[in-house]
Amino acid sequence: MEWFTEPGYWLARLVFQRALAVVYLVAFLSAALQFRALIGERGMLPVPRFLARVPWRRAPTLFQLRYSDGLFAAVAWTGVLLSAALLGGVDGLLPLWAAMLLWAVPWVLYLSIVNVGQTWYSFGWESLLLEVGFLAVFLGNDEVGPPVLALFLLRWVLFRVEFGAGLIKMRGDRCWRDLTCLYYHHETQPMPGPLSWFFHRLPRPLHRVEVAANHVTQLVVPFLLFTPQPVASGAAALMALTQLWLILSGNFAWLNWLTVALALSAIDWTPLAGAPPAFAGTPVWYVVLVVGVTALVAVRSYRPVRNLLSRRQIMNTSFDPLHLVNSYGAFGSISRIRTEVVVEGTTEPVPSAAGAAWREYGFKGKPGELRRLSRQFAPYHLRLDWLMWFAGLSPAYARPWFGPFLERLLENDRDTLRLLRHNPFPDAPPTYVRARLYRYRFTTWRELRDTGAWWHRTYVREFWPPTRLDTPAAHRR
Structure with missing residues (x-):
């Protein structure tokens, strides 16, 4: 044949x-x-x-x-x-x-x-x-x-x-x-x-x-x-x-x-x-x-x-x-600005207290720390990091999983923390977590030389209010 x-x-x-x-x-x-x-x-x-x-x-x-x-x-x-x-x-x-x-x-x-x-x-x-x-x-x-x-x-x-x-x-x-x-x-x-x-x-x-x-x-x-x-x-x-x-x-x-x-x-x-x-x-x-x-x-x-x-x-x-x-297809539309969801936690008993110290969680792939140059991960797929990008575009898109994600941070859930690059609360979980929306942009050549930062960010608004773990694992029942 x-x-x-x-x-x-x-x-x-x-x-x-x-x-x-x-x-x-x-x-x-x-x-x-x-x-x-x-x-x-x-x-x-x-x-x-x-x-x-x-x-x-x-x-x-x-x-x-x-x-x-x-x-x-x-x-x-x-x-x-x-x-x-x-x-x-x-x-x-x-x-x-x-x-x-x-x-x-x-x-x-x-x-x-x-x-x-x-x-x-x-x-x-x-x-x-x-x-x-x-x-x-x-x-x-x-x-x-x-x-x-x-x-x-x-x-x-x-x-x-x-x-x-x-x-x-x-x-x-x-x-x-x-x-x-x-x-x-x-x-x-x-x-x-x-x-x-x-x-x-x-x-x-x-x-x-x-x-x-x-x-x-x-x-x-x-x-x-x-x-x-x-x-x-x-x-x-x-x-x-x-x-x-x-x-x-x-x-x-x-x-x-x-x-x-x-x-x-x-x-x-x-x-x-x-x-x-x-x-x-x-x-x-x-x-x-x-x-x-x-x-x-x-x-x-x-x-x-x-x-x-x-x-x-x-x-x-x-x-x-x-x-x-x-x-198939990709990028039928292009975003003109980059919005990133930044997740933070605090051990303060009152999150609204003046001078409350909020510490930021670090992700492996998505932009966060301003001086950190993005890494190459592909062909490996960081699924949480990708959906965090979509969360910045549409809070409604993230609603089914974002609340459970924060709850696991409040528990210092081992499997969830393995998806992150940096946990600012290694010894005990935070009392509260919150999420804030920032606009990120690449720095200019001059800004990079002067500050060593690859990114510049500006606060936009609150994405998720301070949340505490009042009823552990309630959403799983």
């Missing part, structure tokens, strides 16, 4: 599979290390409470059968081990059917996590990982040549990621159309990286060139993925370079990394790879399975395509609970 495989793409498949294994590993590690405080039995948004009101058809997950923190930890750490095995190439040592099962297990495990993750797992890269992870099951291993249809489906995902992001920008904020969005984006993005200050301080004409180049990469180049080589490889390489630029400028979990992996799968590596290895004949059952999956994706693509063509395009949406074919 020569039409079914493309042996020359064996290295592209190998590179993609190993890159996907790395992303899986990071995703499962992120889940294992953060879930107890976020969605555990005593978490801010407990899984058992969620499952009590959400049926299986809306959230298919292994945890519908039973949930415990121990079981969740077992699922997450099993995912870590399987990802490490896939990264090490274990799938290449197995028969084709066993390799496919090995790739299917982390998909099932991560689907189970995402479908109970609630707000903490509402990001587009969760659906992207699940969609790509599902397709990876059908890429085969060293026994067979890479299936043409599976390679095409990966390009179809890459096309929707890039083209969807381009369309949502052009239909959304005016600054994308007048090429000025990068005047603000590097400063106001959810989690700046260590180079974001420098990106923000680039000359404005260069920012306009960046936006124009982004439009070309997202609105024109994706169509070239479906042209003959070497044009398709050139288009994919350009997309990968653009994503690397984004990786340098901020922290977007594994969104950019997974997009790079998709782009690498579309590159013809034959000049570097040389002659492909000798593959065995392709089993009929495998052909039938891949053709069936392709037909399934084609049918499921109807709603995402309709969404792409709609003037009311929505981004980062799953149209089925299995996250098989999704819509």
